[in-house]
Amino acid sequence: MGGLASSGAEFWVFTILLAGTILLGFAAAQWRRPHSIHSLEEWGVGGRAFGNWVTWFLLGGSTFTAYTFVAVPALVYGVGAMGFFAIPFSIITPPLVFLVSTRIWSVSHRHGFVTGAEFARARFGSRGLAALLAITGIVATMPYIAVQLLSLQAVFKTMGISGEWPLAVALGLVAFSTFRSGLRAPALLSIAKDVLLIWVIIAALLVVAMSGGWGAAFHSAALRFAHSPGPGTGLLLGSSDQLSYLTLVVGSALSILVYPHALTGILAAKDLATVRRNAAALPVYCLALGLMGMLGVFAISMGILPVGANLAKGQIGDLNTVTPQLFHVTFPGWCSGIAFAAIGVAALVPAAVMSISAANLFTRSIYREYLHPRATPAQEARVSRYTSLAVKLGAVVCIFLLSPQFSVDLQLIGGVIVLQMIPAVCIGLLTPWFHRWALTAGLLVGLVVGMVQLYQIPQLSPGGRSIARAHFGGSSWPLTHLGLHTSASVYVGMLALAVNLVVVVVGTAVLRGLRVPAGTDATKQADYEADVDDPMINRLDNLLDGESLQGAGAHVR
């Protein structure tokens, strides 16, 4: 469709919708305004007062991000079935949330935690472990914010807007509204995002139906994959890809249980029933994601090429632009403007939530533990506000100064290292048996193993004949490194987690055998079942230094 008139409509619809949504973020300051936002529980987890609908939008907005909506179709476009891993991953996450995350909600409600690292500190009595977990969480989250911004940049690129300033303006506005309103800002934005997203999905389904339906799309995609076979590509999984697919699915699902931004969304829920009902409703997002994934197939059949692609010279271009290009080419201008606004808001919501989560990690497990142990709730909230600004700035610097490819690499590494928090933050919810030093050792070993394995993975050029980059080329680690005669590979995160768990279990057995003192568990069995009408009496501060923390912020009813 192209044409000046239509691309003009595209630009203006996009700009007006995005600006309107960001203004909504500023309105969040007035929405259900608390008596005082000057505590971390008000600013950082919305006063633990979000109900069913807001929690659903917020969780959907922070876990089904723009990067997901841009990267999943791009992956399916590039490799086919393997890219569909995001769908089973997001299906098995909700049952796990139902079973496991309810426990962290309860214990956090009882003790006033706003992050997983604080929980590990109370459970295993080690502030060193908590600080290490906090740093791991922050390092894993920063590049995740950066790739969100890359998705937004892909939209700008598709519209032909070059330069980094539009990105900086959009992020700056969201950073400011988050600074003022805390988690309430992305919560409101995520509702707007889903309204736009529903529009996009209906429009996409209509376009697919008008262009010959899914049958035609899959048929021509099958032809392309048959025409240019490569390792790990095709409309179905190859026989040696299944292990890699499964480990990637399970690893990604587990990572949602410990990713700081996902925890923030869960902790902001007002009661246990809200968390459980949300677990039941979250798979609805999988349907949306699945349809988006299949748009990758549709993009193949429509002959979409990413921005910067030049087949004659063998350049693949920026794969992130496949989805925006598809909308740009197949939708009328005003409609692709809506789609771009949806991607834009979907990028800014998780960026805001993630920066809040990273800031909370810093405030509770580093600032309060090491720098200013007697910080008041107001001081904590102030530190978190400024830290969230710093985190966003860090992500922008990541993109502007380093190459975009570097952000994508870091995001890959982030997914692997965040999994190393599973023993302390997730399995720790089920048992206090682990020894704090074993957990620390396991975390460190897991991080090193994960990094080394990622370093060993080369990236193959399209067609798979030569090596395009020697290191950090993917997350599927060939089992031949272990001397096995197989073409199968495994997701690095899961291998590193397995090594991590072995270290933790063996280390705990040895340390307990040697009677090395374990930390004191400040939580009780009953804390893991507590619901909203339980008194929030057992605050960590009371237990540790007998000091009462006044006005902790959450709505005690």
Place this chain on the structure above:
Amino acid sequence: VGYDDIGRNGRGDDGFGNGDGFGDGRGFGNGDRFGDGGTRLLPGRRPSQAWNWLLAIPIIAPLLTPLYNRVDPQLWGMPFFYWYQLGCALLAVAVITAVYRMTRGRS
């Protein structure tokens, strides 16, 4: 719901959702020191936590790649691989909703 919930855990039912079976001390040995939930046991019938085992269905169904890694039968032109996994999402909604309804306390 609250105190009743706690009491339920103290009894150590046979489900695994709310920690029973994982975290109640039988498997990992924390029950003795910290299993004070039982002391708060309030009278009242609780729905069985055995319903939580149903959640294994939406966890396992999308992991059966050998079963669904095929083209036929197709639905609206989509290979089985794709629509089966979308179907799993609907299955997950149904199962989790059912488990939620069966295990929720009186409010």
